[in-house]
C-alpha cells in the first residue's frame with residue numbers, strides 16, 4: 001500500500017482545511033490535504049456568505065485576499081425587522097470601525113484551492129479518509145482511498161477539518177469526548193435567485209409566520225432564507241410559494257417589495273448548536289464544523305472555522321520554529337473560549353428571532369419587547385454589533 005509522510009495531515013478541503021494548509025505553506029511547513037469530494041463539488045457547494053472583519057484579514061494575511069477585496073461587498077450595518085418596522089444596527093459605528101463582507105464560501109474555497117494548486121502543493125480530491133490511527137503516538141496515520149487504491153499518510157499532526165459528518169471527531173476516544181448539543185425544532189429553506197437584492201443591507205426579520213433573512217451574493221444575485229419545518233418537503237415549495245412567503249415575512253410599513261427572479265438553487269438546512277470537547281487528543285486536533293456547529297442565524301460557522309485555524313496555525317508555526325509545544329497544549333482551551341461565545345450569540349439570536357410552536361402569546365411578546373429594547377438602546381445595539389462583526393480572534 002503506497003505510504004507518504006508529511007508534517008501536518010489535513011482531512012477535508014473546506015474553509016478550515018484549506019486555510020490551514022495555506023497558513024502552514026506560507027511558514028514553510030509541509031502538509032497534505034485529502035478531500036472526499038471532487039473539486040467541482042466543493043467549489044459549487046452554496047453555503048456561508050458573510051465574513052467577519054478578522055476573517056477577511058486572515059484571507060489577506062494568507063495572501064489570498066485580492067479577489068475578496070475586489071468582489072466582496074462591504075457591509076457597515078444590518079437591518080432587524082419586526083412588527084413591520086425596520087431598525088438599522090450600525091455595525092461599523094458601534095464596533096470601532098469594523099466591517100463585514102459578503103463573499104460566498106465557495107469563492108473563498110476557490111481562491112484557496114487555486115493558491116494551493118498554483119504552488120504545486122498536495123491536495124487530493126476524491127480521496128476519502130477511512131481511518132485515523134496512532135493519535136496517542138507521535139506518528140499518527142491517516143488511511144484513505146483514492147482512485148480505487150488504499151493509501152497511508154504518516155504525519156506528525158493530524159488536523160481534522162472534515163466537517164460535522166467526517167471521521168476525525170469519531171477517531172477521538174469515546175471516553176474523552178464530551179458533546180453538548182441543541183437541535184432546534186425548525187430548519188431554513190434557502191434559495192439563490194438571479195434577482196437584484198431588494199436591500200443593500202441584510203434584513204433579519206422576525207414575523208409571526210416565522211423568521212426570514214434577505215442576503216445576497218452580488219448586485220445581481222439574492223440569497224434568501226425562510227424558517228421551515230426541519231423535515232420540510234421541498235416539493236411542496238414551488239417558486240411562487242417561496243416568493244409569496246418571503247414577501248409576507250419581509251413586509252414592512254414602508255411598502256417593501258422583493259425583487260423576484262429565477263431561483264437557481266434551493267435547499268433545506270436543519271438548525272443545531274453542537275460543541276465537542278476537547279478539541280485535541282494526542283496528535284489529533286479538531287477544527288471547524290468537525291468540532292462545533294452553530295445555527296446560521298449569527299453567520300458564525302465559517303468564521304469560527306477560520307478562528308480555529310488562527311489559533312492552531314500559530315501553535316504549529318511555534319512548534320516547528322522553536323520546538324515549543326505550549327501553543328498546541330493550550331489550543332483546545334483557547335479556541336473553545338471563543339467557540340462558546342459564538343455559540344452563545346448564535347443560540348441567542350436564533351431564540352430571539354424564530355417562531356417556536358411551543359411559545360405562548362406571552363413568550364412572543366417577550367421576543368418583541370426584547371427586540372424593541374435592543375434596537376432602541378445603544379448598549380443593546382452595541383452588543384449585537386460587536387458579536388456580529390466578530391469577537392477578537394484571541
Ligand code: FAD
Nearest residue numbers: 012014015016036048049129162163288289300301302303
Ligand atoms: P466543511 O466546509 O464542512 O468542510 C469539510 C470538508 O471535509 C468537506 O469538503 C467534506 O467533503 C470533507 N470531508 C468530510 N469527510 C471526509 C473524509 N472522510 N475524508 C476526506 N474529506 C472529508 N457560516 C458563516 O460563517 N457565515 C454564514 O453566512 C453561514 N451561512 C451558512 C448557510 C448555510 C445554508 C449552511 C449549511 C452553513 C452556513 N454557514 C455559515 C456555516 C459554514 O458553511 C460552515 O461552518 C463551514 O463550511 C465550516 O467549514 P469547515 O471547513 O469546518 O467544514
Ligand code: PHB
Nearest residue numbers: 048049215296297298299
Ligand atoms: C448568507 O448570505 O448565506 C447568510 C448571511 C447571514 C447569515 C446566514 C447566511 O446569518
